[in-house]
Amino acid sequence: MKLPKLRMTLHQKQKYKGVWFILPWFAGFLFLFFTPLVNSLRYSFSKLELNETGFSMQFVGWANYRNALFVNEHYVRGLTESLLNMVINVPLIVIFSLFAAVLLNQKFKGRALSRAIFFLPVILASGVIASIESGDYMQGVIKGASQQASGESAMFQSLELAKLLYNSGVNHHIVQYLVGAVERIYQIVTSSGVQILIFVAGLQSISGSLYEASKIEGATAYESFWKITFPMISPLILTNVIYSIIDNLLGSQTTKQIQETAFKAFQFGLSASMAWIYFAAISLLLWVVAMLISRKVFYYD
């Protein structure tokens, strides 16, 4: 007897063929992501010790978490500091990158060159180079010399700005925020490379006919930005906010501490529990942000 052949339409076949393409990734996901994730959760509840044959594990319950949250003197402070830094930086990064993308999307001479320069941080501002950057001797010397030449220090300049803003009656906190932003301009510019890239790509995909129509109707450039560009690009604002949050936290103090706890102090269980608290904090934050923003996001189709 012949078995009835399983008949599928072309589309159905296509749907399942895709599975073959995913297989390598899926194997990686299972062995290199999911297994370590489960293990990490197990480690965070146990006392882990390395020995000659590998490692031994002892279940200790919530002790590691209690240790991280209530005993360790640096962890909670470091975590709040990293989160606070992130909350301060991310809006600035997203606003700056949107602004830069709008600039770079216009037609002017030397656009290709300025684009190339603006995307340079994608290449340079990651990892170890950025960490060497700060606190370098020689660069400090040159900076000092240049400032002497111009007769004023950077500190003085931002004080001027602060005074100007205070006098015009701006709220104290906003002034502090803006002055801080000016002082961290390098950090902000260098960490918004990928975001600018995403925004420029998004701006280019907005069809020009929308702008033409609004121009004929008499809209100014300002109006067409807020009525066309901003809604059209709002899904990408969500993407960029989430990307900036993740990217910002990667180099934070807490990640360093987690790594040091594991490989300098050899407290693997404690480090794992720290990482899980950290992950929980991030996911909570991401969830709140995504909720807040996605309400306002406009989807064209």
Added chain:
Amino acid sequence: MKTSTESAKRSFVDYLWERMSKGSFWATKLKSWLWIFVRTVLISGISFIILYPILIKVVIAFKDPIDLYDATVVWIPKHFTLDNFKLVSDALHFPKILLNTALLSGTVMFLQTLCCVLAGYGFSRIKFRGSGLLFGCVIFTILVPPQTIMIPTYLQYKNFDVLGIVSLFTTQPLNLINTYWPFLISSALGMGLKTGLFVYIFRQFFRGIPKEMEEAALVDGSGTFGTFVKIILPNAMPSVVTVMLFSFVWQWNDSYFTNLILNDAKVMSSMMSTAAAQILFYLTPPGGSFKPDPLYLSMIQNTAVLMAITPLIVMYLFVQRHFVESMERSGLVG
């Protein structure tokens, strides 16, 4: 004939005159000129901020030690020299490290791009119960900070064993720490640095490619993989280039995984973090104690950083045109 052109010319001049005599014409002109001015200032200012650290490094790297103590030398050195480069090259075994890093980053780049392009294509085409959940897993890998799975990953590579197969042949599991295998394995299986992002980019891109194209190829007798290689991949070149660049650069600069897995300073990023100590060691005469000038040491270190990023910049110069101009089609946008 001649008179008609003349009259046309005159009417045009009149028209121009009429327009120019109105205030609103000048107002709009002024506004646009002002905007161009502001834009130019902004763009050049920000470009300067970005280029400043590189410029400063170039300036420092070409300086002679004599110039360090010369107060009149701030930017442009009086004595140009290549000694710093030579010193770094010798002290850090630079050519060997460059080769190592380029090979590692290149291999990782190819494996990672291959795996991600396959996965991205798969994700854009599958549609069955739970496929959304599967893609959710990709997003999940982006969201989980690598530190969370750091320790188990380390232990996994320290005692490497896949379902007990390795233990069958050798008495104990393999220790892959301090080899290049972890990088290759993780990138080939799509779990390297920020791989989730690459899968996401490819999936968004392939969703934009019409299915009719594949169907036409299929009707003409091409198999699934044949269609993929001949039809889909050539179309995906912009996003492939973007992902390749990202993958190469991030591997090159990554200090997290390299410090985790490689103990010796065999590649660029781990070399950079120990550069100061190594240079100090190189400069110290054997048996003696040596206290070098911190300024001099800093100069050498700046040279080392410059030498580490130069290959990236050179590569970027070649790729950037392709990368910058074609990114609207590169799938970064859904």
